[in-house]
Amino acid sequence: MIETRQILVVDDEESIRWTMRKALEREGYRVVLAADGVEGLTRATDPSIDLVLMDIKMPGADGLETLSRIKEARPELPVIIMTAFATLQAAVQAMKRGAYDYITKPFDFGELSILVRRVFEIRELTERVAQMEAFGGRPFDFEGVVGLCPAMQQIFKLVGKMAASDLTVLIRGESGTGKELLAKAIHYNSRRSARPFVAINCAAIPRDLLESELFGHERGAFTGASALRRGKFELAEGGTIFLDEIGDMDIGLQAKILRVLQERQFERVGGERPLSADVRVIAATNQNLETAVAQKSFREDLYYRLNVVAINLPLLGERSEDIPLLVNHFLHLFAEEQRQEPKTVSLEALELMLAYRWPGNVRELENVVKRACVLAPTSLILPEHLPAALLHVEEIGAAGGRSSFDRMLSQGITGELSRLKQERDGQIYSYFLATLERPLLLRVMERTGGNQLRAAELLGINRNTLRKKLRELGITPVRGDEEKTDR
Incomplete structure (x- = not known):
């Protein structure tokens, strides 16, 4: 660890500033404190500051506004945003404005320590996220994509980091997990947001018609083609095309999608002149494409072209x-x-x-x-x-x-968190462990008649560990059965 590193903590809550200062100083860092965005901006311009940890919600100039000003003054300075709001909008805005990362309150200081250490270890390799240009039109409602679970938090960060790129994205998830919603979030948060977002469900259109839907057709290309028709790729020019359920696409048509990704060109059905495709491709599937590749029903080369950035959406049951x-x-x-x-x-x-x-x-x-x-x-x-x-x-x-029991425990923890956040901030983890351990050990000791050997076996822990826990929690074991077993 580099002891000379200096970290600026910006938060309007004195208790949080004090707690973070103690924790970071124990890690060997020097810590500077600021109570609001104005003071934080002033201190951040000091070249001795190596990292900023800043709350997103503060009176006056909030964290996002201050972040933008810090990046204008010192583009190379890494800033980690702290937020209690687990919305995609907060995450995306922080990443777009140049934040190195963000962490959700209440957080574990071990997690924060690892994050801070990683900043300093790979600082020279960190790339700045380009700030999105201002486009006209109605902004996308990011509040529809919310999540507290770690999987969704990582997805939020990834969407923010992809804002300035045109990388192809493959969204994987079961039906109903929100694949199209996430695709829209990626588009409306990109430099292409002023251009069209065009979606097509590859499984909902008969295979013999899908090619025409995607690429259009010339007049007279087939029976019933009485006029020229533009396809989805032309309609999405300059914007994004979302190919939903691409795993159901005919393997012959897959080759033409591959050509679009490789050469940025396509031809209308019945056409002879190649047309350019300035389109970002986002694909989605609920299938196991690796299995489809092995079974030769999905092209391996297309799979790798699509799988540049993969996002796996969790089931709702996995993020209750x-x-x-x-x-x-x-x-x-x-x-x-x-x-x-x-x-x-x-x-x-x-x-x-x-x-x-x-x-x-x-x-x-x-x-x-x-x-x-x-x-x-x-x-x-x-x-x-x-x-x-x-x-x-x-x-x-x-x-x-x-x-x-699981629901009862979850509700109890939720209620206690609201009550304890202020009075035990920074000690909640140890408080809950002690609160849950004591009644558990009491009930187990009662069930085993005070026999520590049997209690340890029932709990699946070492007997010495059990004895230590009993002493720490002030539980006096009942003698009797234990002595008989020991003999």
């Missing part, structure tokens, strides 16, 4: 922590469409949503929320306003749904 965020978004979206006040989901209804497996993913959740809004006669959505599949969720628990 995002369900409340998505529900809230869909409630407000529906209210805006209907020009009414947004409704509220009761705790009982939300618990059923959290327990459900969501085979239809985000699309199914959106439909459920809109249906409930229509059925609920008042502003409160109750369990009876949900589909029958959600009402019987307890019956499928054994088949893979969340257990009642």
